[in-house]
Amino acid sequence: MNAQKRFEIFARLREHTPEPTTELNWTSPFELLTAVLLSAQATDVGVNKAMARLFPVANTPEAIVELGIDGLKEHIKTIGLYNTKAENLMKTCHLLIERHAGEVPQTRAELEALPGVGRKTANVILNTAFGHSTMAVDTHIFRVANRTRIAPGKNVLEVENKLMRHVPKEFLKDAHHWLILHGRYTCVARKPRCGSCVIEDLCEYPDKTELS
Structure with missing residues (x-):
């Protein structure tokens, strides 16, 4: 391409989509970190429901430590793998x-050092x-990048x-969100909705469908 x-x-x-963003609900870097930590193998809708219970009670590292591991698990038990996720969040x-000092660090090395x-x-x-300007490649972005041939790997x-x-x-700053949303709602895994795709004529996927 x-x-x-x-x-x-x-x-x-x-x-x-002029102003794309995550579909996770958050109001601070710590809330976002918490939501993302809990989102593995879970839907954003499910995570948002759990966060709507947790954040009014505890939305800072100090408040979650005070809540305790059992209290934390009680608030997030609707999320898959919640026991492991609660342990990681508490350690974090x-x-x-x-x-x-209770703040979320702004470097990759410091972030990746967190459980x-x-x-x-x-x-x-x-x-x-x-x-x-970073690129968080999840399953959606991996699929879209390869299928369209924007960045096959x-x-x-x-x-x-x-x-x-x-x-x-x-x-570059917003590309991550555009590609995720495109993969989540249009360039879906099994039957891509090529008929309603805004980039269908530019995409180099050889097996386009008529689905809209």
Whole structure:
């Protein structure tokens, strides 16, 4: 895929969704970190419901530590793998208090040193909470990048590196959200809705469908 086509793809995605963002509900970097930590193998809708119970009670590292592990589990037990996630979140809260004065750090290395935080989660926090131009490649972005041929790669890191290299600079900060939303609602896994896709004529996927 050439640079001109990539530019047009992101221009159309921007026109379709001028101000994209995460579908997780949050009002502070810590709330976002908490939601993302709990979102693995869970839907954003399910996480948002649990956070609507947790955040009015505890939405800072100090408040969650005070809540205790059993109290935390009680608030998030509707989320899959909640026992492991609660343990990781509690350990993360202790580290945030001990190392960062209760604040979420703004570097990848410091974020990835927190329990349960990998490269993808760190990229989400850096991008969405702090406005860095990062690319958090999840299953949706991996599929869209390969299917459209915007940035084909055999693994998530290869796709991330290609996207960082090939996405035009003016679109880079929001590209992560556009690609996730496109993969979640249009370029879906089993039967992509090519008939209602705003970039169908630019996409290089050979097996387009008529679905809308």
